[in-house]
Amino acid sequence: MTQSPVLAPAGPFSTPEREAVYRAIHSRRDVRSQFLPDPIESGVLDRLLLAAHHAPSVGLMQPWNFILIRNAAVKAEVRAAFTRANDEAAAMFPEERRALYSSLKLQGIEQAPINLCITCDRSRGGPVVLGRTHNRDTDLYSTVCAVQNLWLAARAEGIGVGWVSIFRDSDLRQILGLPEHVVPVAYLCLGKVSELYDEPELQAKGWARRRALEDLVFEDRWPAPGD
């Protein structure tokens, strides 16, 4: 502390604190059907947005904006855009999976009291951003960090979050009036929940299974073919 007044002690959390962080991480779900109609208190919403805003960002670029959508007409347009894209999506799956695909509920746009589009302004911070000189997509990555911060905070607040990604880019841009240099990274549905699946919903519904972690971990480099 004497050498640098802005450094503060920062060791491990207490066991109950650590367990709370892991509880948020492990019990977080992608919510489509469990939204309650109750409004989200403004204090809660403020805390969620502040959590998102405290995400890491390349060069402290903070490229995000938060578009809060409560207007029913706007939600209805977004819902229609989802339906158009999802009809296209269903046709892309092999016939044997199509019935299961179509049975899945993949969005709660109109049930969720609040929708939130988190965008990335690719021009923020000017043409040269520290840390972004060799990979221009790091601003998109920063924006996703904001999404995940909000998602975990929401779990702790009893707020469910569902990320809807089945849209034609042009539809979402037109509905939300996004300028060319702004990318809609995540369209989220937010609402109170009183229950959640105890495993990923796509696993509960038989679409996919969680992989074994040990198969995904390598040492020092990607294994050579045949290793």
Add this chain to the structure above:
Amino acid sequence: MTQSPVLAPAGPFSTPEREAVYRAIHSRRDVRSQFLPDPIESGVLDRLLLAAHHAPSVGLMQPWNFILIRNAAVKAEVRAAFTRANDEAAAMFPEERRALYSSLKLQGIEQAPINLCITCDRSRGGPVVLGRTHNRDTDLYSTVCAVQNLWLAARAEGIGVGWVSIFRDSDLRQILGLPEHVVPVAYLCLGKVSELYDEPELQAKGWARRRALEDLVFEDRWPAPGD
């Protein structure tokens, strides 16, 4: 619970639990200089990787792999690749910022006991992935969610994390032996820390400042020019 046996009660966390989640979010830092040489216990590392693996992923694609780098020779190659790219980066800034840029320490590759490259396998799950039909980059976004889960878990464990993004893509691919279809999303330095900056380091060092959240929040759509 009677209608669907896999739904479990899921309300808000207790106040101390919620505060622990926010503590991780608000006190997390991008670490470059505070790494201690002490090894990270394998139980801690396992919990961090498990937290990453419990990130949301599009279509439950789980596109990530985790390359743990402890070998000093590999770290030295990565460090040299950073230096090459960072020399290029410094030259991109206007002259009046170049001295400050060059004074910033932007990586702790060799000080950190463990480096971790989190990659995205763009071919995983086959050619058509649920939720990825209209935006192919959602697999990269899922991988970033894994990074942020790990970063917050690390804060709770007393482990500092630094994301190094200043590399030529081809250098990192060659050193780590990545196949064409695998993207190195994040190169992370991990090590125990006993102190952290109490604000973002780039703010503490006078490079950039945190923006006001209220300037970043919009209602229902992006404001029209002149609004």
